[in-house]
Amino acid sequence: MLFLDIQDHDFDLKFEAILSRGDETGREVEQVVLDIISDVRRRGDAAVLELTRRFDRLDAGSLAELEVTAEEVETAFSQVDPQDIAALKLAVERVGRFHEKQKQRTWLSTEELDVMLGQKVTPLARVGIYVPGGKASYPSSVIMNAVPARVAGVGEIIMVAPTPGGEINPHVVVAAKLSGVDRIFRIGGAQAVAALAYGTATIPKVDKVTGPGNIYVATAKKLVFGQVGIDMIAGPSEILVISDGSGTPAHIAADLLSQAEHDELASSILITTDRSFGERVAAEVERQLGQLSRETIARTSWEKYGAVIVASSLEEVIEFSNRIAPEHLELAVSDPFAILPQITNAGAIFMGHWTPEAAGDYLAGPNHTLPTGGTARFFSPLSTDDFVKKSSIVYFSEDGLKRMGNDIVRIAGLEGLEAHGKSVSIRLENK
Amino acid sequence: MLFLDIQDHDFDLKFEAILSRGDETGREVEQVVLDIISDVRRRGDAAVLELTRRFDRLDAGSLAELEVTAEEVETAFSQVDPQDIAALKLAVERVGRFHEKQKQRTWLSTEELDVMLGQKVTPLARVGIYVPGGKASYPSSVIMNAVPARVAGVGEIIMVAPTPGGEINPHVVVAAKLSGVDRIFRIGGAQAVAALAYGTATIPKVDKVTGPGNIYVATAKKLVFGQVGIDMIAGPSEILVISDGSGTPAHIAADLLSQAEHDELASSILITTDRSFGERVAAEVERQLGQLSRETIARTSWEKYGAVIVASSLEEVIEFSNRIAPEHLELAVSDPFAILPQITNAGAIFMGHWTPEAAGDYLAGPNHTLPTGGTARFFSPLSTDDFVKKSSIVYFSEDGLKRMGNDIVRIAGLEGLEAHGKSVSIRLENK
Numbered sequence: 001m002l003f004l005d006i007q008d009h010d011f012d013l014k015f016e017a018i019l020s021r022g023d024e025t026g027r028e029v030e031q032v033v034l035d036i037i038s039d040v041r042r043r044g045d046a047a048v049l050e051l052t053r054r055f056d057r058l059d060a061g062s063l064a065e066l067e068v069t070a071e072e073v074e075t076a077f078s079q080v081d082p083q084d085i086a087a088l089k090l091a092v093e094r095v096g097r098f099h100e101k102q103k104q105r106t107w108l109s110t111e112e113l114d115v116m117l118g119q120k121v122t123p124l125a126r127v128g129i130y131v132p133g134g135k136a137s138y139p140s141s142v143i144m145n146a147v148p149a150r151v152a153g154v155g156e157i158i159m160v161a162p163t164p165g166g167e168i169n170p171h172v173v174v175a176a177k178l179s180g181v182d183r184i185f186r187i188g189g190a191q192a193v194a195a196l197a198y199g200t201a202t203i204p205k206v207d208k209v210t211g212p213g214n215i216y217v218a219t220a221k222k223l224v225f226g227q228v229g230i231d232m233i234a235g236p237s238e239i240l241v242i243s244d245g246s247g248t249p250a251h252i253a254a255d256l257l258s259q260a261e262h263d264e265l266a267s268s269i270l271i272t273t274d275r276s277f278g279e280r281v282a283a284e285v286e287r288q289l290g291q292l293s294r295e296t297i298a299r300t301s302w303e304k305y306g307a308v309i310v311a312s313s314l315e316e317v318i319e320f321s322n323r324i325a326p327e328h329l330e331l332a333v334s335d336p337f338a339i340l341p342q343i344t345n346a347g348a349i350f351m352g353h354w355t356p357e358a359a360g361d362y363l364a365g366p367n368h369t370l371p372t373g374g375t376a377r378f379f380s381p382l383s384t385d386d387f388v389k390k391s392s393i394v395y396f397s398e399d400g401l402k403r404m405g406n407d408i409v410r411i412a413g414l415e416g417l418e419a420h421g422k423s424v425s426i427r428l429e430n431k
Numbered sequence: 432m433l434f435l436d437i438q439d440h441d442f443d444l445k446f447e448a449i450l451s452r453g454d455e456t457g458r459e460v461e462q463v464v465l466d467i468i469s470d471v472r473r474r475g476d477a478a479v480l481e482l483t484r485r486f487d488r489l490d491a492g493s494l495a496e497l498e499v500t501a502e503e504v505e506t507a508f509s510q511v512d513p514q515d516i517a518a519l520k521l522a523v524e525r526v527g528r529f530h531e532k533q534k535q536r537t538w539l540s541t542e543e544l545d546v547m548l549g550q551k552v553t554p555l556a557r558v559g560i561y562v563p564g565g566k567a568s569y570p571s572s573v574i575m576n577a578v579p580a581r582v583a584g585v586g587e588i589i590m591v592a593p594t595p596g597g598e599i600n601p602h603v604v605v606a607a608k609l610s611g612v613d614r615i616f617r618i619g620g621a622q623a624v625a626a627l628a629y630g631t632a633t634i635p636k637v638d639k640v641t642g643p644g645n646i647y648v649a650t651a652k653k654l655v656f657g658q659v660g661i662d663m664i665a666g667p668s669e670i671l672v673i674s675d676g677s678g679t680p681a682h683i684a685a686d687l688l689s690q691a692e693h694d695e696l697a698s699s700i701l702i703t704t705d706r707s708f709g710e711r712v713a714a715e716v717e718r719q720l721g722q723l724s725r726e727t728i729a730r731t732s733w734e735k736y737g738a739v740i741v742a743s744s745l746e747e748v749i750e751f752s753n754r755i756a757p758e759h760l761e762l763a764v765s766d767p768f769a770i771l772p773q774i775t776n777a778g779a780i781f782m783g784h785w786t787p788e789a790a791g792d793y794l795a796g797p798n799h800t801l802p803t804g805g806t807a808r809f810f811s812p813l814s815t816d817d818f819v820k821k822s823s824i825v826y827f828s829e830d831g832l833k834r835m836g837n838d839i840v841r842i843a844g845l846e847g848l849e850a851h852g853k854s855v856s857i858r859l860e861n862k
Contacts, residue, residue: 084845087838098548101540109532116782117529117796122775124809138846171845207809226664229809233657254854261850293849329822336826343822344553351547351826356854359827362842363835365548366823378555378638378660380821390811391760391774392797395767395782396790404794407518411793414515414602415569418724419692423685423787 001306003282006271006316018267018305019324019374021236033219036190037197044200051191056133056164058186063202068173068184076173085174091143091363092178098365099151102384108393114400118393123153124229126204127387128196129181130211130221131172133162133188139175140361144368144382145211145231146179152387157181158206160196162188188213190220197224210382212369231382235373236265239357240326242317243281245274246334247353253284255330255356260301261294267305269326271317278308318342325376328357347376401427432737434713437702437747449698449736450755450805452667464650467621468628475631482622487564487595489617494633499604499615507604516605522574522794523609529796530582533815539824545831549824554584555660557635558818559627560612561642561652562603564593564619570606571792575799575813576642576662577610583818588612589637591627593619619644621651628655641813643800662813666804667696670788671757673748674712676705677765678784684715686761686787691732692725698736700757702748709739749773756807759788778807832858 002018004011039047045063052058052066060066077085108118129145131137142159149157159176161168163186176184185203187195192203193213199205208229209221221230239259241252256268272278285302292298311317318339321329325345333339336351343349347370348360361368371379396404405424412421433449435442470478476494483489483497491497508516539549560576562568573590580588590607592599594617607615616634618626623634624644630636639660640652652661670690672683687699703709716733723729742748749770752760756776764770767782774780778801779791792799802810827835836855843852 084841087841087845090835090838091842098540101538102550104535107532109529115795119533119797120771120774120780125775140842140846226806229806251854251858254850254857257850258848258854261848288850288853292853294847298850340551340824343551344556345820346822348823348825349551351824354829354832354858355825355827356832356858358839358843358851358854359832359835360823360825361851362839364546364825364827366550366825370823371820375657375660376820376822378820381823383821385816389776389802389807389809390814391777391807392779392791392801392812393771393782394779394786394791394795394797396786396795398785401785401787401790404521404790407521408790408793410515410518411522411571412789414518415571416725417689417692419685419688419729420789420792422719422723423682423689423789426685427679427682427785427787 001282001302001308003278004307004309006309006311006320015307018269018307021265021267021305029215029219030223033190033216033223037194037220037223040191040194040200041198045202048187048191048195048200048203051189052187055189056162058163058166063185063200066186068168068186072168073173073177076170079170080174084171088139088143088171088175088178091140092147094363094365095143095147096151099148099384103151104385104388112400114397114403116393116395120391120393121388122391123155123388124207125154126156126158126206127154128206128209129157129159130193130209130213130217131159131161132213133164137161137169137172139171140368141212142172142175142181143179146176146181148367148382148384149387150180152384154387156183156204158196158204159184160187160192162186162192190216193217193220193224197228208387210386231369231386232371232375232379234369236267237262237372238267238326239269239328239330240321240324241270241330241332242321243270243272243274243277244314244333245272245277247332249277249280249284250288251353251356252281252332253288256281256285256306257288257292257298257302258356258358259328260298260306261292264297264300265305266301268302269307269309271309271311271320273311273314273317275310278310282308314339321346325374327370327372327376330355330357345376347371347381432713432733432739434709435738435740437740437742437751446738449700449738452696452698452736460646460650461654464621464647464654468625468651468654471622471625471631472629476633479618479622479626479631479634482620483618486620487593489594489597494631497617499599499617503599504604504608507601510601511605515602519570519574519602519606519609522571523578525794525796526574526578526798527582530579530815534582535816535819543831545828545834547824547826551822551824552819553822554586554819555638556585557587557589557637558585559637559640560588560590561624561640561644561648562590562592563644564595568592568600568603570602571799572643573603573606573612574610577607577612579798579813579815580818581611583815585818587614587635589627589635590615591618591623593617593623621647624648624651624655628659639818641817662800662817663802663806663810665800667698668693668803669698669757670700670759670761671752671755672701672761672763673752674701674703674705674708675745675764676703676708678763680708680711680715681719682784682787683712683763684719687712687716687737688719688723688729688733689787689789690759691729691737692723695728695731696736697732699733700738700740702740702742702751704742704745704748706741709741713739745770752777756805758801758803758807761786761788776807778802778812
């Protein structure tokens with residue numbers, strides 16, 4: 001863990017190690033994934049079956065056998081504690097309500113008498129949601145991807161999840177069903193992404209693939225981008241906590257550790273105007289680390305990519321925060337709304353002392369799929385908008401074309417595109 | 432040109448050639464561009480200067496000398512016909528008005544007493560707009576990229592345009608100024624994209640790069656994606672005209688040619704329920720081709736990628752249109768609004784007999800940067816939304832955390848993320 005003063009002469013240099021973590025591109029991975037994609041395009045179902053056998057040790061006579069059946073869904077429901085089902089339902093309901101508010105409508109402007117302009121909003125016809133297998137198989141990921149798609153009005157939601165050895169996480173199946181997923185296939189890796197992007201005899205071709213995954217999945221998404229839409233490519237997760245010294249050190253320490261336990265590349269940073277508060281938080285982190293079941297992961301993350309930074313003013317703190325554009329930003333200050341307008345770059349902003357990041361991870365309502373690694377400068381959280389597309393609507397009446405025809409012809413002329421002008425003038429000539 | 436019946440047994444096979452045009456990926460181009468990007472990252476200004484000298488035959492002592500000065504802007508205005516300036520102003524004004532309507536606001540929901548949720552909309556701080564040089568240097572491209580950025584509230588708009596031999600198109604300079612571009616640099620190619628993405632001593636680092644360009648520019652944009660945001664990667668342009676036989680063949684022919692004159696890879700397709708109408712349009716295309724200044728380009732495009740398709744019903748026509756998801760779609764039918772709801776995939780929809788695509792290209796208002804090659808299935812036109820990003824806002828009061836704390840802890844438990852749960856329980860324990 002770094003304990004830094006923001007005005008140290010070598011601050012930027014030291015901090016760079018945290019910012020550039022997980023920055024390898026992996027040309028070999030790309031070649032492996034390219035081969036898998038072309039194999040799936042060429043051989044379809046057979047390729048996916050074979051790769052699933054190889055990577056997930058899962059043998060099946062056909063891809064159809066890998067679809068989760070209605071009975072298996074029922075079994076999953078019977079395996080899950082009713083109170084867990086209730087908690088997942090609450091999450092689905094709240095995430096749904098938030099994403100409803102993001103819905104945009106088709107509009108048509110009628111302010112001109114001879115021209116109407118508008119924008120048609122249409123849900124995607126079919127999307128694929130990737131859910132990682134094994135330990136990182138989280139029901140909350142299913143909810144955060146499937147619910148916005150359902151709210152947007154997507155026609156069919158296909159989920160894929162690798163099930164090494166065949167076992168599927170019942171919480172994930174329950175979450176999928178509660179969120180409106182239509183079909184679930186037990187496939188994963190680059191082969192699942194390729195199957196969704198290009199379609200096979202059994203796996204329907206989709207318009208967009210979203211959801212987290214390992215480096216092979218992320219690379220496959222990048223490579224099929226353009227063939228289908230994708231959500232952002234997420235890097236390692238991070239939290240920045242801004243403190244004016246007004247909170248409780250133990251709470252802030254717990255928040256930092258909730259990020260650190262994710263994985264060893266996660267980064268948890270506190271920046272504060274109060275040095276002694278910073279020291280107390282650092283001590284609390286050490287104390288709490290020993291109590292965690294995921295201590296090894298959290299400790300590695302904290303030691304390598306954790307930091308406590310002391311700044312001399314809140315202005316300096318905010319400037320720093322906007323510069324690194326954190327995925328998760330906690331404003332652990334006495335009056336968080338007073339500084340909200342100054343926050344220009346952040347994935348999600350957690351306001352005040354009673355809003356730990358974990359609240360947003362599960363059921364507050366906003367999406368937990370957020371831009372990482374400084375990309376909050378230009379990327380946004382996953383939203384309902386990611387599951388629709390827009391079409392412009394242009395209507396000219398004869399009067400409208402007459403009114404603007406000359407200007408259209410003139411600009412076409414400037415650009416040397418005579419036929420563009422002619423498509424207008426030919427309509428007006430014999431009038 | 433293909434004259435096809437949609438029910439021909441080999442229709443799909445024949446049509447495939449049109450759909451897959453311009454589908455090469457170009458691994459060599461990628462290597463060249465990777466080298467340029469790493470050179471610009473390493474040597475900054477010096478690399479950009481050297482590459483500009485090599486590719487644009489433009490020599491300068493420093494990159495600063497390649498910035499267009501206020502005097503040069505004045506000169507450009509004096510070189511352009513006042514009526515052309517008026518036409519460009521009309522376009523800027525109308526495009527601005529349309530894009531204003533796309534603006535989303537920051538919102539905060541107060542429907543719960545103990546939890547507030549919202550979404551903050553923040554303009555990008557700085558964007559770069561690429562404008563191709565030479566023949567394809569279009570003032571309308573400048574308007575369609577810069578105006579949405581300005582309307583969105585972007586802090587600074589940097590335009591780059593290669594000027595082979597040093598000459599800059601005065602219409603482009605005028606359009607830039609009218610659209611709100613802040614600074615213009617006479618650089619282009621992959622080196623300009625790299626300079627914008629990473630910044631050099633002279634070229635400011637931006638958050639997003641938009642605008643059309645050749646294969647080197649498109650590849651560079653793809654490779655810097657993630658470091659900065661980009662707009663879509665545009666493929667060759669296309670138009671689909673849907674006709675019920677109610678229009679004027681000469682008008683439809685002119686519309687098809689306005690697309691064909693763009694470049695040899697452009698594709699112009701008519702689909703109609705009226706075979707004899709289709710034949711008359713095809714004859715008109717032949718007649719009008721001979722009158723065009725860009726006849727060679729238009730003829731090549733029409734011969735290679737033009738088509739007239741006869742279908743037996745409007746349902747069949749619409750099904751086809753949605754399947755190919757055209758960039759530009761003209762509904763040249765007597766009652767276009769009656770079929771609008773059935774159009775699910777299209778970049779821009781031109782309604783009725785008085786709305787040639789060219790109207791939308793310049794000054795109707797909607798953006799002319801549209802998804803090509805079937806990507807309207809999941810991509811949208813360039814919009815104001817492309818120049819902002821969103822941050823989620825989550826506020827829990829003590830009561831809110833108490834109300835939902837147990838469910839958060841429960842879901843964290845399901846996921847094996849104990850520290851997530853602890854960040855909640857530690858706040859509630861001693862209460």
